[in-house]
Amino acid sequence: MEITILIPAAGASSRMRGTDKLVEAVDGQPLLRRQAERALATGLPVLVTLPPADHPHHAGRRAALDGLAVTPLMVAEAAEGLSASLRAGVAAAKDSAGLLVLLADLPEIGTADLGALIAGFEEAPGTVFRASAEDGAPGHPVLLPRRLFDQLARLHGDAGARDLLKAEQAAGRLQLLPLPGRRATTDLDTPEDWAAWRARHGAG
Numbered sequence: 001m002e003i004t005i006l007i008p009a010a011g012a013s014s015r016m017r018g019t020d021k022l023v024e025a026v027d028g029q030p031l032l033r034r035q036a037e038r039a040l041a042t043g044l045p046v047l048v049t050l051p052p053a054d055h056p057h058h059a060g061r062r063a064a065l066d067g068l069a070v071t072p073l074m075v076a077e078a079a080e081g082l083s084a085s086l087r088a089g090v091a092a093a094k095d096s097a098g099l100l101v102l103l104a105d106l107p108e109i110g111t112a113d114l115g116a117l118i119a120g121f122e123e124a125p126g127t128v129f130r131a132s133a134e135d136g137a138p139g140h141p142v143l144l145p146r147r148l149f150d151q152l153a154r155l156h157g158d159a160g161a162r163d164l165l166k167a168e169q170a171a172g173r174l175q176l177l178p179l180p181g182r183r184a185t186t187d188l189d190t191p192e193d194w195a196a197w198r199a200r201h202g203a204g
Helices: 032-041 056-065 084-090 111-123 146-152 162-170 191-201
Strands: 003-007 046-050 073-074 100-101 128-132 138-145 176-177
Touching: 003 032, 003 084, 003 111, 032 046, 032 056, 032 111, 046 056, 046 084, 073 084, 084 100, 084 146, 100 111, 100 146, 111 128, 111 138, 111 176, 128 162, 138 146, 138 191, 146 162
Parallel strands: 003 046, 003 100, 046 073, 128 176
Antiparallel strands: 100 138, 128 138
16 A cells, blocks of 8 residues: 545635635746645655635636646535545545645645655554654644544544644654754745745745
């Protein structure tokens, strides 16, 4: 059984005040496409959750993925939050050894970072691997083993797997994997976040 990568992209981008953070330009392309390309470069299957067809951000996100060999998953309950995407991902990846959850708004994560998580998991396939900043602050992506799929399938609300990850860490079944700098914790949710990040990196 292989690992499946899930990119949750069904959220409302509500803090962007009308624009969609997932189609903001990074390295000259929409962020969602950039994330999907880096996920595909691992050689693993990639699932991308999307909001329903009548959602204002559906068409733009679908267009950003045009031509890529990803599997789109329409999430009817997208308004519920991250848990809805996790449930959809687990259902589609039920035969996988693990689910690597790559949030769509992490502009500094690269294929090598995903590879580091995958390599760790292959050595200890029952362990949760969670990326952290260089200083140890927990972040994303997160690689969840198959043994947690039933619990993931019962999640509700926008907290996603937060409580589950806390329980796994308390039980000694979660390993933090530090990535350089703050790439594991740099997510861009507001226009101000984007402006500050671009000012630091000259990216766009």
